[in-house]
Amino acid sequence: MGFRMRKSFKIAPGVRLNVGTKSAGISVGGKGLRYSVNSKTGSRVTVGVPGTGISYTTSGRSYNSAAYSRSQELRRLEREQAKLEELERNKLIVEIYENKIEMIKSIHKECDNKIDWIKMEKSKPPYYPEKGEKGVNEANAIEKLQAYRPSFIDKLFRRQDKKIEGFRYLIEVAKKEDEKEYNSWKELVDIAKKINNGDIQAYLDVIDEFKPLDDLVEFGSGFEFFLEDPDLIEVDFDVNTESIVPKECKSLTKTGKVSTKQMTKTKYFDLQQDYVCSCTLRIARDMFALLPLNYVVVNALEKRLDTSIGKRENEVILSVKIDRETLEGLNMNLIDPSDSMENFECNMNFKKTGGLVKVDRIMD
Structure with missing residues (x-):
């Protein structure tokens, strides 16, 4: 292979929103505390210290003044509001989770505007x-x-x-x-x-200036571009699966609580494959929109443990050569990003319980 002109840049991971339930939960009561209402005796609160036999009981008082009555009503409303706020917060937690899943599978649907260099x-x-x-x-x-x-x-x-x-x-x-x-x-x-004259250095300068993949900051830690021919560009990108694809499923229970469960291996690896393939399509689309290329080779890299040396090294888990004509003929709103790889020359080996495994680079 001849001399390659290379330029690369790293994009820092984006800031992610983390919502913790412990910091905002409203807890009422505790061990040894009981509240009861009796039609004859009225309300009663019993407080006991567990393990000591010590307890204290007091009867609720009925207030006649409007101010006291209103105060009790306001406290009741305050408790209801707290419950409502907790429900809304839990809904937001689940909505953020569901939105992230949808975004991971829909990266390919976005694309930069095409630049007409001749015009x-x-x-x-x-x-x-x-x-x-x-x-x-x-x-x-x-x-x-x-x-x-x-x-x-x-x-x-x-x-x-x-x-x-x-x-x-x-x-x-x-x-x-x-x-x-x-x-x-x-x-x-x-x-x-x-x-328009196929100046490779101009291609690289435009990529560096326009930064077409900057909005993928949350979906890959870095990109590297290789150019030898003005007709084809090769792009390496770090998939960063572990920090992007969630390992848990979140849903809202009937009582308004957040249910968190471990994601099954098959679901996790399906999501991983969709994420990698969706990013791949998006990279190719952005490159075609920015430059008058006919082919884009995308290599997805992920750091994995090499047991022979005891270190984490980059492995190619997807390598695909995408041509402009075929890509532009796909309906991006309806395709499955993983299935769409069948349209191109592609090295991809997917295991249902193991995910994407190491493959060879496509030699352009």
Whole structure:
């Protein structure tokens, strides 16, 4: 294999929302505490110290004043509100969990807008300075100067010259803004020409500048790009399964509590496969949207224990060569990301109770 131009960057994992039930739970009562209501004797609270035989009993009092009655009512409402807040909090915990599962399986549905480099190369400048034209900002500033008419106050305090000087200053500022816009246009056209001519370094510069995969910060700890041919790019990405795919299932019970159960191996590994394949499709889509490529090779890497050396090393668990025409023909809203790999040249070995196992890279 020939010399490869390489550029890579790492993306730090995103901040995740962690909600703990212990920190917000409302507990009422405790060991040795009982509350009872009797139609004859009224309410009664009994407090006992376990293991000592000591207890204290008091009868609830019936208050006649409106203030006391209202106070009791407010306390009751407060307790109900606390229960309601706990329920809403539990609903949020489950909703966040379900949303994360859905996002993991739907990464491929998002995509950056396609850049038309040919159209960009042919785009017209904001103005033609070589023809003596002025930019929009400068023209507007000159128009304001020409429209200026000294007011009575300006004449009275002789402020005309100062006002005119201010307008002329704004004209110079506007002129610099126009020059900046023109230079930005020129730079973009120059980049477009290089891209359309298959300049590999320009490809890498565009990737570094546009950072197309930055929004995948939560779905991979790093990306590395390899380019030898302007028709094909190879992308390595760290899947980071252990920190992304949850190992527990969360649901809401009939009583409004959060039920947390260990996820079955088959469900966990199915989710892992969908996550890896969904990321793979998204990477290819973003690369095709950004650059005039025909092929994207994606290698999914995961750190696993190499028992021969006793260290965790990167292993390729998926390698796929995706062509633009086939990818653009898929319905991203209806496909199963794992099943979609069948459309491409793909090295993937999935075990129901073992997940994705090591495979060879596709040699481009």
